[in-house]
Amino acid sequence: MKFYICIKMVPDVYAPIQIKEGELIMDADRMVLNAYDASAVEEALVLKEKHGGEVEVVCIGPAKASETIRKALAMGADKATHILATGDEEYDSASYAKILSAFFKDKEYDVIGLGKQSQDTDSGLTGSMVAEHLSLPYTTNAVGLEVENGNLVVKRQGDTGQEMIELPTPCAVTCSNDMNDPRIPNLKGIMASKRKPIDQIEISSLGLEEASLQAATKVTSYEEKPARQAGKKYDGEADEVARQVAQLLDTEANVL
Amino acid sequence: MSTILTHIAITDGKIKRSSLEVLSHCKSLADSSGASCEAVVVDANASSFVEGIQKYGASKVHVVEDPIFKNHMNTPLLKALSKVMSAVNPSVFAFASTEGTKDILGALAANQNAAVIADVSSFDLIDGGVTAKRPVMAAKIMNNTEAKSDKVLVSVRSGSYDLNEASVTAEVNTVDFSMDDSDMKATLREIISASGDTIDLNEAEAIVAAGRGVKDEDGKALISELASILNAGIGASRALTESGVYDPSLQIGQTGKVVSPQLYIAVGISGAIQHVAGMANSKVIVAINKDPDAPIFEVADYGIVGDLYKILPPFIEEIKKIKG
Numbered sequence: 104m105k106f107y108i109c110i111k112m113v114p115d116v117y118a119p120i121q122i123k124e125g126e127l128i129m130d131a132d133r134m135v136l137n138a139y140d141a142s143a144v145e146e147a148l149v150l151k152e153k154h155g156g157e158v159e160v161v162c163i164g165p166a167k168a169s170e171t172i173r174k175a176l177a178m179g180a181d182k183a184t185h186i187l188a189t190g191d192e193e194y195d196s197a198s199y200a201k202i203l204s205a206f207f208k209d210k211e212y213d214v215i216g217l218g219k220q221s222q223d224t225d226s227g228l229t230g231s232m233v234a235e236h237l238s239l240p241y242t243t244n245a246v247g248l249e250v251e252n253g254n255l256v257v258k259r260q261g262d263t264g265q266e267m268i269e270l271p272t273p274c275a276v277t278c279s280n281d282m283n284d285p286r287i288p289n290l291k292g293i294m295a296s297k298r299k300p301i302d303q304i305e306i307s308s309l310g311l312e313e314a315s316l317q318a319a320t321k322v323t324s325y326e327e328k329p330a331r332q333a334g335k336k337y338d339g340e341a342d343e344v345a346r347q348v349a350q351l352l353d354t355e356a357n358v359l
Numbered sequence: 360m361s362t363i364l365t366h367i368a369i370t371d372g373k374i375k376r377s378s379l380e381v382l383s384h385c386k387s388l389a390d391s392s393g394a395s396c397e398a399v400v401v402d403a404n405a406s407s408f409v410e411g412i413q414k415y416g417a418s419k420v421h422v423v424e425d426p427i428f429k430n431h432m433n434t435p436l437l438k439a440l441s442k443v444m445s446a447v448n449p450s451v452f453a454f455a456s457t458e459g460t461k462d463i464l465g466a467l468a469a470n471q472n473a474a475v476i477a478d479v480s481s482f483d484l485i486d487g488g489v490t491a492k493r494p495v496m497a498a499k500i501m502n503n504t505e506a507k508s509d510k511v512l513v514s515v516r517s518g519s520y521d522l523n524e525a526s527v528t529a530e531v532n533t534v535d536f537s538m539d540d541s542d543m544k545a546t547l548r549e550i551i552s553a554s555g556d557t558i559d560l561n562e563a564e565a566i567v568a569a570g571r572g573v574k575d576e577d578g579k580a581l582i583s584e585l586a587s588i589l590n591a592g593i594g595a596s597r598a599l600t601e602s603g604v605y606d607p608s609l610q611i612g613q614t615g616k617v618v619s620p621q622l623y624i625a626v627g628i629s630g631a632i633q634h635v636a637g638m639a640n641s642k643v644i645v646a647i648n649k650d651p652d653a654p655i656f657e658v659a660d661y662g663i664v665g666d667l668y669k670i671l672p673p674f675i676e677e678i679k680k681i682k683g
Contacts, residue, residue, distance in 0.1 A: 120496060200469065224495055225493075225494065225495055225498070226477045226478070228465035228475060231433075231463060231465035232469040235465070235470055241433070241466075242433065246607065260608065261431055262368075263430075264552030266431070266547060266550050267547070267549045268546065271544055271545075274544075279614065319474035319506055319507065320505065320506045321505050323503045323505050325495075325503075326500065327501070328501055328639075329501075331658045334644075335661060335662065336663075337661065341666065341670050342673045345670045345672075346676075348661050348663055351661060352661065352678075356622075356643045358643050
């Protein structure tokens with residue numbers, strides 16, 4: 104099976120964030136492989152180990168994204184394409200989807216995998232947009248993947264429970280980070296990654312008009328989450344506080 | 360006159376409350392901007408829901424009814440929504456941010472060449488489009504996003520808006536729909552529902568959520584007992600669904616379910632940001648945790664510091680007494 108996994112370099116959501124006059128201030132050095140994409144890479148590697156095949160990754164990003172790409176190669180991906188973008192273009196999900204779709208137009212593959220959302224925007228749109236542009240059968244929010252008779256069988260988390268969906272190939276799937284624990288590259292993998300090819304290409308080589316990539320949506324400012332006011336803390340003898348709060352829920356909060 | 364269209368999601372044969380929240384907001388936007396407020400429902404029994412939908416102000420309801428919609432599948436749903444969107448040409452098409460919506464929203468935007476803002480906490484009309492507030496960076500902060508386009512799709516987090524009854528008699532538009540077998544490439548093999556009896560967390564008026572502090576069967580039994588006397592749904596933190604103590608469909612959090620019940624009782628939950636992002640819209644939050652510094656106490660209206668195994672039995676007993 105040939106897997107192409109789309110990966111994104113994102114800010115580390117665990118790094119300290121500051122907002123000053125609506126602008127986001129973060130440590131530009133703390134960038135990581137999007138956790139949801141890492142799960143997609145991991146599952147592709149597991150399936151490759153089980154059934155044979157190839158795992159390639161593609162990443163749209165600035166020069167610094169090569170570090171993220173190396174991480175995926177160190178995990179075990181075979182090769183990579185780095186689509187160069189400065190980062191100043193202010194692309195949105197739709198822009199990324201158009202670029203990825205143009206990239207995939209002349210490629211051969213069985214499965215295009217993506218994380219279901221990226222940790223910086225949490226939009227969760229790019230995957231299904233790519234599937235639509237490429238007219239691929241797809242599903243989203245995968246918590247398990249299997250290969251059966253050349254088809255991809257996906258366990259998906261839906262509104263009513265877990266759905267088992269069988270997709271013929273070629274197909275696309277977006278992955279939940281509930282699916283697995285991505286492997287941490289070992290020394291052998293890191294050394295091997297340095298010898299694996301990263302093909303660097305310009306967006307212009309994909310035959311896209313820059314105008315068509317202009318984002319229709321734009322972030323105008325950032326702000327702190329409205330703080331929920333803390334209420335009261337009740338500390339004391341268990342039996343007493345338990346009954347006290349139960350009574351308050353009735354008389355004060357009116358929720359019983 | 361422009362149209363603001365709201366998608367009404369149906370799950371387990373019932374209108375999803377969060378869709379009606381969105382419709383209520385869209386109705387008020389339509390009223391203040393002079394637009395038409397319409398709704399679309401796609402289901403095996405779609406026409407049976409018109410009465411429930413018109414109660415919230417949709418003056419026209421587009422009904423797509425076909426047995427293929429008995430279970431959620433993205434291909435036919437996308438086809439139905441594309442057809443309706445092309446015909447209605449709404450300036451805004453709003454959805455509740457359910458898993459069903461997430462499965463098709465991007466594809467629909469691409470299909471219709473519409474701008475899209477997903478998973479918002481609020482949105483309003485602006486000149487030429489929509490502005491929205493949404494949580495980002497694993498829900499640590501918010502941003503304001505603008506979409507300038509003559510067609511904007513928006514999906515809204517549950518609990519963002521209140522229900523507002525505004526009864527009208529809706530005009531019903533029955534939409535012709537059919538799928539060729541050849542259009543269906545994917546196969547839905549089966550659905551493993553979390554037991555049919557469990558209360559839908561998105562609709563529940565009360566939720567009891569279990570966290571790491573709930574260590575064993577005795578703990579689970581206490582959770583179940585509390586949920587039972589409150590007629591509450593049972594949810595869990597990521598730690599407990601990952602370890603298999605509770606089914607993944609019960610996970611509450613930024614990557615699980617986002618809920619907004621009247622009463623949320625967090626039992627043995629520390630209150631990590633990702634979890635809080637999934638329940639911060641609850642009306643009343645009660646937290647039980649033996650660590651007085653647990654971050655959950657920063658959002659709890661009533662914080663009980665103590666061992667849940669010692670707190671829950673008298674708590675349950677007292678509630679039983681109060682409820683008679």
